[in-house]
Amino acid sequence: MREERAAVICAPDQVIDRSFLERDGFGLRQIVPPGGTVVVASRGALPVAAVFAALDGWAARVDLVGPEGLGSAPDSAVVLVDDLGAHAAVMSGTAPPPGEAATRWRLRSSGTTGAGKTTDHSISALARTVRRPDGPGSAGAYRWGLLYPPTRMAGVQVVLQALFGGESVVDAAHLAGLEQRLEWFAAWDVNALSATPTLWRQILQLGHASGLRLKQATLGGEIADQRLLDAMGDRFGCRVSHVFASTEAGVAFSVSDGRAGFPRAFLHRGPRGIRLEIRDGVLHVHNPGSSRAEPDGFVSTGDRVTVVDDRVHFEGRVDGVVNVGGETVVPERVEEALRRHPRVHDALVVPRRNAFSGWILHAEVVPDGAEDGQLAGELRRQVREELGPAHVPARVVLVSQLRSSTTGKALRQ
Numbered sequence: 037m038r039e040e041r042a043a044v045i046c047a048p049d050q051v052i053d054r055s056f057l058e059r060d061g062f063g064l065r066q067i068v069p070p071g072g073t074v075v076v077a078s079r080g081a082l083p084v085a086a087v088f089a090a091l092d093g094w095a096a097r098v099d100l101v102g103p104e105g106l107g108s109a110p111d112s113a114v115v116l117v118d119d120l121g122a123h124a125a126v127m128s129g130t131a132p133p134p135g136e137a138a139t140r141w142r143l144r145s146s147g148t149t150g151a152g153k154t155t156d157h158s159i160s161a162l163a164r165t166v167r168r169p170d171g172p173g174s175a176g177a178y179r180w181g182l183l184y185p186p187t188r189m190a191g192v193q194v195v196l197q198a199l200f201g202g203e204s205v206v207d208a209a210h211l212a213g214l215e216q217r218l219e220w221f222a223a224w225d226v227n228a229l230s231a232t233p234t235l236w237r238q239i240l241q242l243g244h245a246s247g248l249r250l251k252q253a254t255l256g257g258e259i260a261d262q263r264l265l266d267a268m269g270d271r272f273g274c275r276v277s278h279v280f281a282s283t284e285a286g287v288a289f290s291v292s293d294g295r296a297g298f299p300r301a302f303l304h305r306g307p308r309g310i311r312l313e314i315r316d317g318v319l320h321v322h323n324p325g326s327s328r329a330e331p332d333g334f335v336s337t338g339d340r341v342t343v344v345d346d347r348v349h350f351e352g353r354v355d356g357v358v359n360v361g362g363e364t365v366v367p368e369r370v371e372e373a374l375r376r377h378p379r380v381h382d383a384l385v386v387p388r389r390n391a392f393s394g395w396i397l398h399a400e401v402v403p404d405g406a407e408d409g410q411l412a413g414e415l416r417r418q419v420r421e422e423l424g425p426a427h428v429p430a431r432v433v434l435v436s437q438l439r440s441s442t443t444g445k446a447l448r449q
Contacts, residue, residue, distance in 0.1 A: 043089075043198050044082050045224060047210035052082060054199065057089035062120045064090045073113040075099045081186040081207040083116045085195050092139045092159045099142040100187035140327075143189055145283035155284050161325035162192060164287040164308060165279060166200045178228035178252055180205045181221035183214075183235060188443050189283045190256050194230055203228075214238060222247035230254035230279075232444040233264055237382045237402075238437060240267055250274045254290075256281060257445050259350045261372055262296040269294060284328045285321040285335040288312065297349040314341060318354055340366065356448065358387040358395040363426035367448070370397060370429065373422045374415055379404050384438050384446045385429060399429035400438060407434055 043054035064086060068074055074095050076083050079102065087098055099113070140156040180198060182205050184191035198205040206224045208217040218239065221229065226248065231239065233255055250272045255264075260278040268276050277292040289307050291298045306312050311322035313334060319341045324333040340351040352368030359365070367385040374383035381404040390396040403411060412432040420428050439447040 044085050044205055044207060046080055046082055046207035052085075054089075057086055057199070060090040062086050062090070064116075065094055068095055068114045070094060071096045073097045073099070075101055075113045075115045076187060077101055077103050077115055077117050078187065079103055079185065079209045081182055081191070081195055081205055081209065083120055084186040084192070085199060085205075086120060087116065088159075088196065088199055092141075095139050097140045097142060097156070100192065101144060102185055102187040141192075143187070143192065143283050145189075153284065155286075156327035157286050157323075158325035161286040161323055163196050163200055164310070165193070165281075165290050166197050178203045179224065179226050180228045180230065181217070181224075181226040181248075182207050182209075183217065183229065183231045183444060185442055189281055189287075190230065190232075190443065193256075193279070193281060193287065215242060218242065218248065225249075228252035228254070230256065232257040232440075232446075233260050234258060234382070234438060234440050234446045235444040236264060236268060240271060241381065248272070252277070254279055257443065259352070259368055259372075260296060261375065263375060265294060265296060280337075282337055282339075284326065285337045286323045286326050288321045288323075288337075295347065297347045300343055300346045300348055303348065314343070314348075317341065319348075319350075356387075360387075360395050360397065360426040361393045363424070365395070365397070365427055367397065369423065370399070370419060370427050373419050373427070374399060374401060376422075377411075377415055377418055379411060380415070382438055384448070386448055396430040397427070399432045400435050401432055402436065402438060403434055 043057055044052045068091060072095050074087060074091060074097070076087055076098065078084060084100065091098060139159065141159060141162060142154055142156050145153050145155070180194050180203060182191060182194050184194065186192065186195055194205055197203055206221060206226050208220050211217045211220055214235070227250055229248065229250060236255060251274050253268050253272055253274055253276045255277070256279040265276055265278070275292055276294065277290045279290040280298070281287040289298065289302065289310050303312050303314065313320045317340050319337045319339045320334040321337055322333050323329055323335050326335050329335050338354050340354055340357070341348050342351055352366040356367050357364060358367070367387060370385045371383045374380055374385070380401055382402040384400045386398045387395045388398050401411070401415065411434065415432055416428050441447055
């Protein structure tokens with residue numbers, strides 16, 4: 037195991053101490069005026085870690101946009117990209133005292149089902165689920181592998197856990213393929229990994245996953261079904277957590293009891309004081325620090341949920357619901373039914389407009405093993421029996437892997 041003093045590890049074997057970032061080693065407060073605006077257009081985690089460590093309470097607003105959002109930078113903003121080396125030359129021994137700005141951290145949603153939206157958050161809202169060191173020896177327990185873009189909500193969570201939780205993060209932004217990234221993580225003794233359910237299913241298909249010796253596996257960004265949670269527990273034998281966080285609502289909670297959904301008790305008393313409500317079947321989170329909060333402080337997550345006994349289960353996104361022949365259909369429910377087939381590894385259901393029925397469903401299925409030519413018909417029959425005729429995909433296509441976005445979510449466009 038290599039030293040656990042690093043906050044960020046990136047190519048080529050570049051290690052940045054947490055203490056260097058905390059004392060503003062890159063001199064960001066000397067190039068950003070108090071109350072200024074900063075745009076972080078970076079693929080790598082280092083600039084994101086640097087601005088969180090040095091500029092909260094100094095800058096008025098920090099936009100985490102990634103390279104694709106560089107064109108939206110305000111003229112007066114200081115733009116930070118991947119190479120921060122030029123700023124290290126103006127490093128001072130002691131960082132200037134923090135300013136009085138209540139920094140707004142602006143994030144853009146991934147736009148998996150449409151155009152992305154921007155939301156401003158406070159640092160306290162973003163760091164809600166960060167585990168703080170409890171005492172001597174607790175810091176550095178996890179070394180996180182970063183699979184998410186660091187400027188997206190899920191990537192921000194990993195970076196903040198490293199900075200504020202006394203842990204480390206290994207960046208793999210210089211590598212393109214999932215297999216290469218997993219090999220890089222194994223070489224750096226990564227023992228904690230956060231990814232979407234879509235990515236986790238791909239990881240479970242790869243032999244490279246066996247090279248990871250994980251203590252913590254975290255899921256987020258999509259619905260985590262019971263079959264996947266069980267498979268991850270069996271493969272890695274570690275603590276498995278699924279986190280609920282969204283760009284609009286911020287960070288809400290995490291669940292580590294091995295069951296899909298979250299305890300119904302959270303609706304009465306949420307973890308760490310988080311307040312949750314179900315309004316018209318949609319989960320709402322109390323987060324006054326979000327710019328999308330209603331006057332009462334609650335933010336709609338856009339997620340349909342249902343309560344069954346002692347558990348609240350996620351059904352799917354409100355904006356993904358369609359009408360098929362006069363019946364309401366939630367694509368994620370159809371996906372879950374498809375995955376229950378013993379020969380299906382993963383599935384994606386995308387609605388397509390149809391002149392006769394309003395919408396039809398197109399399914400992409402990743403088979404688990406060889407295909408015998410009968411699977412598509414079996415899947416249609418299974419969905420019909422479980423959910424009814426309106427939910428049956430008009431077309432089932434077998435694929436080797438689902439298409440995913442830069443954030444690791446299955447593409448529904």
